Amino acid sequence: xxxxxxxxxxxxxxxxxxxxxKETILSAFGNPILNNLDDSASLPSECHRLALSxxxxxxKPLFFHGGDIGKLAIFGTVNDLAMVGAGPxxxxxxxxxxxxxxxxxxxxxxxxxxxxxxxxxVKIITGDTKVVERGGLDKLFINxxxxxxxxxxxxxxxxxxxxxxxxLLSGTVGxxxxxxxxxxxxxxxxxxxxxxxxxxxxxxxxxxxxxxxIHVLRDPTRGxxxxxxxxxxxxxxxxxxxxxxxxxxREEVKGACxxxxxxxxxxxNEGKLVALVPxxxxxxxxxxxxxxxxxxxxxxxxxxxxDSKSRVILKTxxxxxxxxxxxxxxxxxxxx
Amino acid sequence: xxxxxxxxxxxxxxxxxxxxxKETILSAFGNPILNNLDDSASLPSECHRLALSxxxxxxKPLFFHGGDIGKLAIFGTVNDLAMVGAGPxxxxxxxxxxxxxxxxxxxxxxxxxxxxxxxxxVKIITGDTKVVERGGLDKLFINxxxxxxxxxxxxxxxxxxxxxxxxLLSGTVGxxxxxxxxxxxxxxxxxxxxxxxxxxxxxxxxxxxxxxxIHVLRDPTRGxxxxxxxxxxxxxxxxxxxxxxxxxxREEVKGACxxxxxxxxxxxNEGKLVALVPxxxxxxxxxxxxxxxxxxxxxxxxxxxxDSKSRVILKTxxxxxxxxxxxxxxxxxxxx
Numbered sequence: 001x002x003x004x005x006x007x008x009x010x011x012x013x014x015x016x017x018x019x020x021x022k023e024t025i026l027s028a029f030g031n032p033i034l035n036n037l038d039d040s041a042s043l044p045s046e047c048h049r050l051a052l053s054x055x056x057x058x059x060k061p062l063f064f065h066g067g068d069i070g071k072l073a074i075f076g077t078v079n080d081l082a083m084v085g086a087g088p089x090x091x092x093x094x095x096x097x098x099x100x101x102x103x104x105x106x107x108x109x110x111x112x113x114x115x116x117x118x119x120x121x122v123k124i125i126t127g128d129t130k131v132v133e134r135g136g137l138d139k140l141f142i143n144x145x146x147x148x149x150x151x152x153x154x155x156x157x158x159x160x161x162x163x164x165x166x167x168l169l170s171g172t173v174g175x176x177x178x179x180x181x182x183x184x185x186x187x188x189x190x191x192x193x194x195x196x197x198x199x200x201x202x203x204x205x206x207x208x209x210x211x212x213x214i215h216v217l218r219d220p221t222r223g224x225x226x227x228x229x230x231x232x233x234x235x236x237x238x239x240x241x242x243x244x245x246x247x248x249x250r251e252e253v254k255g256a257c258x259x260x261x262x263x264x265x266x267x268x269n270e271g272k273l274v275a276l277v278p279x280x281x282x283x284x285x286x287x288x289x290x291x292x293x294x295x296x297x298x299x300x301x302x303x304x305x306x307d308s309k310s311r312v313i314l315k316t317x318x319x320x321x322x323x324x325x326x327x328x329x330x331x332x333x334x335x336x
Numbered sequence: 337x338x339x340x341x342x343x344x345x346x347x348x349x350x351x352x353x354x355x356x357x358k359e360t361i362l363s364a365f366g367n368p369i370l371n372n373l374d375d376s377a378s379l380p381s382e383c384h385r386l387a388l389s390x391x392x393x394x395x396k397p398l399f400f401h402g403g404d405i406g407k408l409a410i411f412g413t414v415n416d417l418a419m420v421g422a423g424p425x426x427x428x429x430x431x432x433x434x435x436x437x438x439x440x441x442x443x444x445x446x447x448x449x450x451x452x453x454x455x456x457x458v459k460i461i462t463g464d465t466k467v468v469e470r471g472g473l474d475k476l477f478i479n480x481x482x483x484x485x486x487x488x489x490x491x492x493x494x495x496x497x498x499x500x501x502x503x504l505l506s507g508t509v510g511x512x513x514x515x516x517x518x519x520x521x522x523x524x525x526x527x528x529x530x531x532x533x534x535x536x537x538x539x540x541x542x543x544x545x546x547x548x549x550i551h552v553l554r555d556p557t558r559g560x561x562x563x564x565x566x567x568x569x570x571x572x573x574x575x576x577x578x579x580x581x582x583x584x585x586r587e588e589v590k591g592a593c594x595x596x597x598x599x600x601x602x603x604x605n606e607g608k609l610v611a612l613v614p615x616x617x618x619x620x621x622x623x624x625x626x627x628x629x630x631x632x633x634x635x636x637x638x639x640x641x642x643d644s645k646s647r648v649i650l651k652t653x654x655x656x657x658x659x660x661x662x663x664x665x666x667x668x669x670x671x672x
Contacts (some may be wrong), residue, residue, distance in 0.1 A: 007666070008666040010666075011558075011662070011666070012665070014562075014563055036493055039415075039555065040388060042387050042493075045384055049378055050379040050386070052483060053428070054429070054430045054481055056431075080374075084374055095392075096477060126390055128479075130390055135474075136474045143390070212585070219375065222347075232666070235373060326351040329349070330347070333468070
């Protein structure tokens, strides 16, 4: 392609659109289903429960320490599908591009998506490309929507929390949000903070291998674990007791949050999960998670205490108790 | 909800996000699958070939004569799924909103999506809401991604055009593009031009009822019928002969195109389809289409002539022949 910038005509549906798709997108993602280039992708017949999940990615900046918008888009949707136990994955990629984006930036994102989708063995089977005039959007947004098949015997939902369930957290919190914020605002901390952006499907497979009784899985992205735990409490109508001392947090993330006046429990993560499992399966799920690189720092952070109220109680470091509420404002827009 | 504008916090994943989703989105689209509010929607087990299609809608203005972005988003994805013969439909809705959008506008779009999804019996089963700071995007973009089941015995693809196939066009071309353009640029024409925005699934059902041998279906959106016919020619490796005199065009659309210097064959449609059918089934498919309100003006516009070249030949009104190429520039950005 001769152009070194994205033009409006790249989104017009004519010759330039066709060339852009053929030369960058098909050459990166090509597979027999995508290559058909029909209005809809057709999959072979399967008899399974199906999971469907969608996410738009508007992260700013496009590239950050530990990831970029492309990787985030693939892993984000894979993670949402993994949270109901589904796999393998078929994904649609819808690109919304600002006129004038450099072709080099565009190719770099596509390359990153290609690598990410290889890493998790996801097939990109359909897509859409829109180009908006300069100023109509900020550089590049990506929507990824995925489907996956849910194996028989698995029933994971935010509605399934039960009294007595153990609450597991797969690792440290706050890394992604703080990485984006430092990148964006130009903060300098002593240690460089890296996004935890990672695909959780392998970890979930390892967990399901030892227990089919996992009640709830959720990845605490926007709104952090404060939002995730409250959502589960509301959906299941349960009260949780969380022990602050058990929640893994990197020292540098803790320091950054203190300095910036942020509640680390409300900060986004992109490679962590919260699992609610019945007590009898807790130990084996914990061990399975520890054996996976993405679950090495797993901790049991609390327990479902009752079902008379939908709320989350935090036992604080100094021994007091307070309600851990959903964040009510917005400190970190465009975090994912 | 007390706010009369969308705030960044509505996209933060915290309390305001939760309220926005509960009070506007769930109350409009609620169904047992969506109401679970899990990271992925889970569907019951089915044994079928699956179709997946995605589309981002960035149309400007949000409301226009004959439709709006919400209706376009639902019908657009339904139409893409219908073009491989799939149905019924499950859709994900991903909203990208500019901070400061009025709640009244937002509600009006949601209401329109609700009505549109009722009209075609599509279920919205999962979604995502992002809010971007003022200036980060222009008002509202909507991605809709849909799945549908393809009935056994149906095999419709842009690759299936065969020599001898009749080429049917369901109605007039150019209406949507010209409607948007006049709305946007404030042109005044004698007759008001209305977008043809409509769901094509019913028409496709009527066609499939009389013939399982439909080879190709495609809705000529961005890039118009010039793009659609060329795409099919390229995918199937065939040469088509199109008779300009047979292509239905409204007088007012023709006039507007002449005045604006636009090629009507490159202008977008949102409620039309091109069908390629074997000659022996042509008559019955034509009759079935005529009986449907959206196919009343159907015409046989040409035929697949050979398979030595991938191109589209237009027999012009004055009796000459020219190659009908894909449009190479971009005259109408943000048309859908």
